[in-house]
Amino acid sequence: xxxxxxxxxxxxxxxxxxxxxxxxxxxxxxxxxxxxxxxxxxxxxxxxxxxxxxxxxxxxxxxxxxxxxxxxxxxxxxxxxxxxxxxxxxxxxxxxxxxxxxxxxxxxxxxxxxxxxxxxxxxxxxxxxxxxxxxxxxxxxxxxxxxxxxxxxxxxxxxxxxxxxxxxxxxxxxxxxxxxxxxxxxxxxxxxxxxxxxxxxxxxxxxxxxxxxxxxxxxxxxxxxxx
Numbered sequence: 472x473x474x475x476x477x478x479x480x481x482x483x484x485x486x487x488x489x490x491x492x493x494x495x496x497x498x499x500x501x502x503x504x505x506x507x508x509x510x511x512x513x514x515x516x517x518x519x520x521x522x523x524x525x526x527x528x529x530x531x532x533x534x535x536x537x538x539x540x541x542x543x544x545x546x547x548x549x550x551x552x553x554x555x556x557x558x559x560x561x562x563x564x565x566x567x568x569x570x571x572x573x574x575x576x577x578x579x580x581x582x583x584x585x586x587x588x589x590x591x592x593x594x595x596x597x598x599x600x601x602x603x604x605x606x607x608x609x610x611x612x613x614x615x616x617x618x619x620x621x622x623x624x625x626x627x628x629x630x631x632x633x634x635x636x637x638x639x640x641x642x643x644x645x646x647x648x649x650x651x652x653x654x655x656x657x658x659x660x661x662x663x664x665x666x667x668x669x670x671x672x673x674x675x676x677x678x679x680x681x682x683x684x685x686x687x688x689x690x691x692x693x694x695x696x697x698x
Contacts, residue, residue, distance in 0.1 A: 499536050499543040503561045506547060508583045508681055513554040516547050526626075528619030535626050540566035540574075544629040548616050550585075558584040560613055562633045573693050578667055580633040580686040582609045583677065591680060599651040602674055603644060609684045610637040632667070636686045639664050640672040664688055 496504075502519050505511075511519075516532065526533045530551055536543040541564065548558040563579040586605055595601040617630055643662035644651060653660040659673035668690025675683040 497536070497538065497541055497543050497563060499534060499545045500561065500563060503545045503559060503581075506556055506559050508556045508559055509585060509678070511556045513549050513556075516549075516556060520545070526620050526623060531616060531619055533620045533623065533626055535623065535629075537625070542625075542629055544626050546616050546620075546626075548612075558582070558612060558616065560616060560630075560633075562629050564629065564632065569691060573691055576668075576688075576690050576692050578632055578636060578686070578688040580636060581683065582613065583681065583683040584609055584612060586680050586682055588680060599644075599648055602651065602654055603641065605674065605682055606637065606641055606644075606672075606684060609682070610634060610641070613637070633686070636664060636667055636670065636688055637672075637684070639667075640670065640686060644672070659685065659687070664690075 498521070502521075505519055506516055513532075520532065520534050521536075524535045531546060531548045533544070533546045535545075544560075544562045546558075546560040547556050549555065550557045559582070561579075561581040563577075565577045566574045569575045586608060590604055590608055591601075593601070593604065595604065613630060613634055617627060620626055640660070640662060644654075644660060647662075650660060654672060654674045655676075656673075659671035661669075661671050664670045667688035670686065670688040673685040675685065677683055
């Protein structure tokens with residue numbers, strides 16, 4: 472029945488997408504795009520981000536924003552020696568009514584991180600194994616970075632969606648190694664997440680030891696099976 476519903480509203484989804492009603496950047500989205508891992512220091516990060524919704528720890532900052540049916544979580548982990556951003560994590564969900572009571576749910580995950588040299592220098596049997604190791608490191612770093620902010624239930628919930636997306640993407644990637652090359656393309660590695668719907672995973676090498684992981688998910692959801 473769910474597939475039938477998707478077919479029924481497919482044309483409507485195309486029209487809505489063409490209108491571009493969700494194309495406008497959210498507040499934290501624009502601010503986090505200005506933070507460059509390995510270049511932006513703690514002082515610059517704090518000047519960029521709003522104090523409202525911000526939590527601090529000794530070496531990290533977390534910001535949460537909710538606006539209408541949109542939610543954003545951003546975290547920055549700083550290097551203890553020079554206070555430069557060592558990793559930034561941005562998670563966004565958006566909901567919009569498609570055909571009442573059905574909604575289209577969208578998830579965006581961006582993780583830019585310095586990858587340790589020892590991980591990059593491992594003698595991997597092929598590029599896919601190396602890429603999987605980088606993805607695993609970023610997923611585990613997301614969990615670790617949440618540690619100082621474990622009392623923030625709103626942030627934990629949003630980060631949980633990101634971890635779910637990354638974990639299942641890794642499973643699909645392991646099952647379809649011949650498609651692993653798609654990770655490095657602009658379109659990314661396509662897979663159908665069991666909960667989050669149509670999804671894509673992309674890995675971008677920004678410099679010798681800095682990589683960005685991107686996950687995009689979208690699904691048509693009814694009131695019973697929402698995310």
